[in-house]
Amino acid sequence: MAFTIDLTGKVAVVTGAASGIGAGIAAALRQAGAIVEGCDITPGAGITVTDITDDAATTAFIQQAGARHGKIDILVSCAGANVFKGAADCTPAEWEGNLQLNLTAHWNLALQCKTFLEAAGSSVIIIISSNHAFATIPGCFPYNIAKTALTGLVRSLAIEWSPAIRTIGLAPGFIDTPGNQQWFNSFPDPEAERNRTIAMHPVKQLGTPAEIGAWCVFMSSEHAAFASGTTYLIDGGRSALLQEEG
Template sequence: MMQQKTPRVVIVTGASQGIGQAIAETFLHHGDIVIGCAFSALSNAPQAQKMLADWPERFFYHSVDVTQTEQIKQFISEAEQRFGRIDVLVSNAGKNVFKGIDCDESDWSRNFDLNLRSHWYLAKCARPALQKSRGVILIMTSNHAFSTMPGCAPYNISKRALLSLVQSLTIEWGPEIRTVGIAPGFIDTDGNQAWFDAHPDARLAREKTIKKHPVGRIGRPEEVGELCLYLASENAGFIAGTTIVMDGGRSAIMQDEDDA
């Protein structure tokens, strides 16, 4: 992969594992500087430790609770002060809050603080730096924003709201800042494996899920990273204000055979 001459400064939230880790590694392989954060302390984040060892001069890690606005503000401020610029913000951190529509108020609040408000506030704090660099914001939503399953509220509701956040950031902050959403479906991460493991037969649950994808498999985290790399490039300069679904064709199916 060809590296660009001037490394960009890229913020990746939720970078300690799964999709966030893959996104961070993709930009690092491309030659960029990545400042990652996640809730976990570094001592509890072995993947982040490995990235620090592999890219000691271009990867930096912070423990940040993105539900706490003061921590977000400090994280973004320190990143800009250290490097003098921010070129790309990949707002990825989030978590499944599958409690159902009758969830407790505490579950509702926790979900919206993490899966909606944090994305808005990260963008708000990074805006001055991104305006200077004419940068890019990438917001990770989910295919649950378009169609969902029983028991997945309030998660799916916040993910749907992110579609509107992407639109508003685009029309109010453009043309200096370009914003795009990404909506992955089933990606082969520890989080999705935990969902399979919650079934009586995890192997069977995985096989049934794979059969529901026209491409015949579920996604790989590095594929999300490659999409982020493209969307952050000048080649994607006319893509803005929209959310791209990458779900292996899952959402194209009107009805599953075993549901008929």
């Protein structure tokens, strides 16, 4: 018999579902049979417009989604944004805004969902972190601080809310999103910059939102029942490379 993952009857909440990785996750979960409640600050088909840094708006979104289905089986806390500054020129407002979106909002969202996740019986929280939680480059502060702290959030929720709720982190490396294409486009020769980036990865490709979606499908299934408390780095082998060759 073929190995299949069927999430029919599961209810998933995905934040940041309008674009990039979140859109890929929502599509993959739907493909596996789950009902997806997506939110974003950017409007889109099947998206509830919600700013996850706004407590009242987040509460309203989760209460409505939870009440509609009576439970939440899968929470994928994905919405986030780069705040890339130098440690010396980051303003207090940028520091606060980054922590609010890339750290506090993940905790608040998990809190808002807790009762509905418990109602599901066996549920999972997936927090989308970043390879910047493991290593970083100059000028990517304070984004890397928030993403590193998410590793601790994953651990705490996993040990305090188990066994009803598993919590895991997924830390993508370079994913081929519209945002990263915009970054390539900022170079005089975007195609050359794309190829240079690909060459830096041992697997000689970039990751895709669909692949991160597939990780979420697996992590949401009964096959991943032993996975909790860990943040998994998915970076095409990039972090295994000590320094560029030649």
